[in-house]
Each structure stands twice: as C-alpha cells, then as structure tokens.
Amino acid sequence: MVELKTIFLKRGKEDSLNRNHPWIFSGAIHHSDCDLLEGDKVRVLNSEGKFIAIGHWQIGSIAVRVLTFNNEDIDSEFYEKRLATALDVRKSIGLLREGDACGINKNSTYRLVHGEGDYLPGLVIDVYEDTAVMQAHSVGMHVDRILIAQSLKKVMGDNLKAIYYKSETTLPFKADLNQENGFLVGHSHNDIAIENGLKFHIDWLKGQKTGFFVDQRDNRSLLEQYSKGRNVLNMFCYTGGFSVYSMRGGANLVHSVDSSAKAVELVNKNIELNFPGDKRHQAFAADAFKFLDEMTTKYDLVVLDPPAFAKHRDALKQALRGYTKLNAKAMEKMPSGSILFTFSCSQAVNKDQFRTAIFSAAMQAGRNIRILHQLHQPADHPINIYHPEGEYLKGLVVYVE
Numbered sequence: 001m002v003e004l005k006t007i008f009l010k011r012g013k014e015d016s017l018n019r020n021h022p023w024i025f026s027g028a029i030h031h032s033d034c035d036l037l038e039g040d041k042v043r044v045l046n047s048e049g050k051f052i053a054i055g056h057w058q059i060g061s062i063a064v065r066v067l068t069f070n071n072e073d074i075d076s077e078f079y080e081k082r083l084a085t086a087l088d089v090r091k092s093i094g095l096l097r098e099g100d101a102c103g104i105n106k107n108s109t110y111r112l113v114h115g116e117g118d119y120l121p122g123l124v125i126d127v128y129e130d131t132a133v134m135q136a137h138s139v140g141m142h143v144d145r146i147l148i149a150q151s152l153k154k155v156m157g158d159n160l161k162a163i164y165y166k167s168e169t170t171l172p173f174k175a176d177l178n179q180e181n182g183f184l185v186g187h188s189h190n191d192i193a194i195e196n197g198l199k200f201h202i203d204w205l206k207g208q209k210t211g212f213f214v215d216q217r218d219n220r221s222l223l224e225q226y227s228k229g230r231n232v233l234n235m236f237c238y239t240g241g242f243s244v245y246s247m248r249g250g251a252n253l254v255h256s257v258d259s260s261a262k263a264v265e266l267v268n269k270n271i272e273l274n275f276p277g278d279k280r281h282q283a284f285a286a287d288a289f290k291f292l293d294e295m296t297t298k299y300d301l302v303v304l305d306p307p308a309f310a311k312h313r314d315a316l317k318q319a320l321r322g323y324t325k326l327n328a329k330a331m332e333k334m335p336s337g338s339i340l341f342t343f344s345c346s347q348a349v350n351k352d353q354f355r356t357a358i359f360s361a362a363m364q365a366g367r368n369i370r371i372l373h374q375l376h377q378p379a380d381h382p383i384n385i386y387h388p389e390g391e392y393l394k395g396l397v398v399y400v401e
C-alpha cells in the first residue's frame with residue numbers, strides 16, 4: 001500500500017465517521033504526523049491509532065473529505081470502480097436512451113457523479129452526449145484530475161469522446177491554483193445535448209455550472225404535462241429548459257425572463273433549435289422583481305427557479321424573506337386557477353423552511369393555495385443517506401385560487 005501522511009483525531013471524535021458521514025471538521029483533528037499540503041491524501045486514525053478512513057485534506061472547516069472507509073489505495077482502480085458504479089446507477093434509472101428511429105425520447109444528458117452522493121466528495125461530472133464536463137470542488141479532486149479523467153475514459157470507452165475540465169470558479173479561491181478551464185481528453189465541437197428528446201446548446205466553455213442545470217429534468221417534464229393552453233412565465237430561465245418543455249406541452253404562449261442578456265440569447269437559440277419560427281415564445285432580459293411588478297400579461301403557469309438565495313447558513317433569514325417576497329409578488333397577479341412551480345436550490349434552506357416561506361407568501365398575497373406536488377432533485381443527484389447535506393433542491397407545485 002502507498003504510504004500516506006497520517007492524521008490523528010481527538011478522543012471520541014470519530015462518532016460521526018462510525019456512522020459513515022464523509023466529512024471531518026478541523027476541530028476534530030488532534031495532530032498530523034507531518035506538514036500537510038492542501039489536496040494531500042491522508043490516512044485518518046482515531047486517538048488510539050485505529051484506522052478510520054482515507055480522504056483528501058483541505059484548509060477550512062471541513063478538513064477532510066472521506067474517499068473510503070476501507071484501508072485501500074486511491075489509484076486508477078479505485079476511481080474506475082466508483083465511476084463504473086455511478087454509470088450503472090444512471091443506466092438502471094434509464095437515463096442513457098437512444099429513443100426510437102427518429103430519436104424521439106432520446107436522452108444523452110445526465111449527471112454521472114454527484115459528489116458525496118456517489119462517494120466521490122468534491123467531484124461533479126455531467127455528461128452531454130459524448131462530452132463529459134468535470135468539475136472539482138476540492139483541491140484533492142483537482143490534484144487527482146488526470147487520474148480521474150483517464151479512469152472515466154476507460155469506464156465509458158468509445159461512448160465518450162472528450163472530457164472538459166471546468167473548475168476555474170469552483171476551486172477554493174485561496175488555494176491559488178490559477179486553474180484554467182480546458183479539455184483533458186479529446187476535443188469536442190458538438191455542443192448539442194439531448195434531454196428527453198429535446199435539444200439544448202450546452203455552453204460548457206463559458207456557461208454557468210457545467211453549462212446546463214441537469215437537476216431540473218424531471219420537474220421540467222412535469223411542467224410539460226401542465227402546459228397545454230396555458231400562458232407560461234419562466235422566470236430565471238437561464239438556458240430555457242422549462243420554456244422548451246412547455247412549448248412541447250402545447251402552451252399558448254411562453255415568456256422567458258432572466259437578468260442576464262447571455263441567458264436570453266441562449267433561451268432564444270434553444271427555442272429556435274426545437275421550434276424554429278414558432279411565434280409563441282418571447283424572451284426578456286429583466287430583473288425578476290421589476291418584471292413581476294410591471295407585468296400586465298395574465299400568466300396562469302409560472303416557474304420561479306431563482307439562484308440560491310442563501311449560499312451560507314448566515315444568510316438564511318434574509319434568504320427566506322427573499323423567497324417569500326418573490327413568491328408573493330407572483331401569486332398576487334396570477335389569475336384564479338393558476339399553477340405555480342416554485343423552487344429553492346439553497347442547501348442551507350430545508351424543505352420545511354421553504355414551505356413556510358411559501359405559506360407566508362400566500363398569506364401576504366391573500367391567496368388560497370394548495371400543494372399539488374412536492375419536488376426534489378432527480379435520481380442522478382442521489383443523496384447519500386449518511387450525508388443529509390446532499391439534499392439541496394426542493395420545489396412545490398401549488399394551485400392558486
């Protein structure tokens with residue numbers, strides 16, 4: 001076995017690790033046997049010298065992200081095993097589909113690795129057709145990036161032509177890695193991916209996250225079912241995922257709104273790709289609150305999918321007020337019989353808190369609402385049962401009277 005630097009825990013600090021929680025906080029560490037460098041793989045022992053785990057060490061309150069609770073090498077075999085399991089899960093969910101002869105219902109867009117949910121903390125991999133976009137959220141995963149890319153290529157074989165590494169904005173700023181985005185394997189010019197038979201331009205070079213919000217796939221499908229004959233407002237539209245689905249669902253008109261002009265360009269491109277020349281769609285570059293204040297169209301199907309209002313626990317109260325205000329503004333103007341799809345992707349806001357924020361919005365707007373669906377992240381964003389922090393996306397579909 002490869003020799004690793006060793007960390008010793010304080011007495012009694014291994015309880016959460018015995019319950020398979022994959023994080024070790026800095027306060028739990030007694031000492032290390034030599035100087036540590038951010039991104040090092042470390043062997044973790046308890047105060048009596050018993051083996052507990054192996055993980056990536058990093059500077060910050062989460063000091064170690066556990067890769068394994070077994071005493072094993074973290075090598076290509078390790079990563080291949082984890083990646084092959086992740087791929088099997090996506091295959092068994094039915095996310096890799098060719099569709100029929102015309103490509104109807106084809107799907108080639110999915111999250112292959114969702115950090116702790118796939119026992120690879122700090123790593124995200126989204127697959128778009130034959131390109132994988134890989135993102136490191138920890139220095140340890142950054143250090144291992146080549147090993148991971150090679151393992152991924154081996155596991156996916158010819159189905160994968162290129163791996164793009166996109167960690168410029170996700171690595172800890174202080175680590176000072178001067179990381180640049182770029183291809184680690186191959187090169188790809190095809191920027192179109194297919195989700196449930198719909199086409200999307202994916203801007204993995206410059207787009208937000210890995211280029212697309214894969215996590216709303218199931219919720220977009222549900223919206224499609226409610227779209228027939230409705231006037232749809234897709235607020236915070238980004239690439240226009242919800243808009244494209246509602247067009248296919250037979251919406252009467254679809255208006256997409258985002259404060260970013262680049263997003264408006266993207267949504268227009270994606271509508272054109274699927275419904276060329278269709279006049280039912282229009283996109284607006286505007287601030288959400290201002291648009292809701294000034295709008296005169298009666299929208300009876302509204303999507304509110306804002307960016308995370310609470311990036312940290314400290315911002316929780318203010319974030320909840322933000323969700324309430326936003327939803328109240330939308331509800332005030334929705335005609336009776338409307339349907340609202342409302343989301344929060346803030347990890348710091350839990351399901352009950354979000355529901356309370358929507359309760360307050362209904363009170364403020366003076367509307368009766370009923371919950372039709374309670375939504376969450378899809379199956380390719382699995383939640384490790386020992387790591388409840390992995391649950392982040394929540395949504396409600398409400399009927400507004």
Ligand code: SAH
Binds near residue numbers: 213257260286305
């Ligand atoms: N619903 C999208 C993802 C939304 S991401 C999807 O399914 O892909 C959040 C989006 O909100 C970003 O595109 C961002 O540009 C936009 N945004 C952030 N603040 C905004 C504001 N005040 N008004 C309107 N859009 C905003």
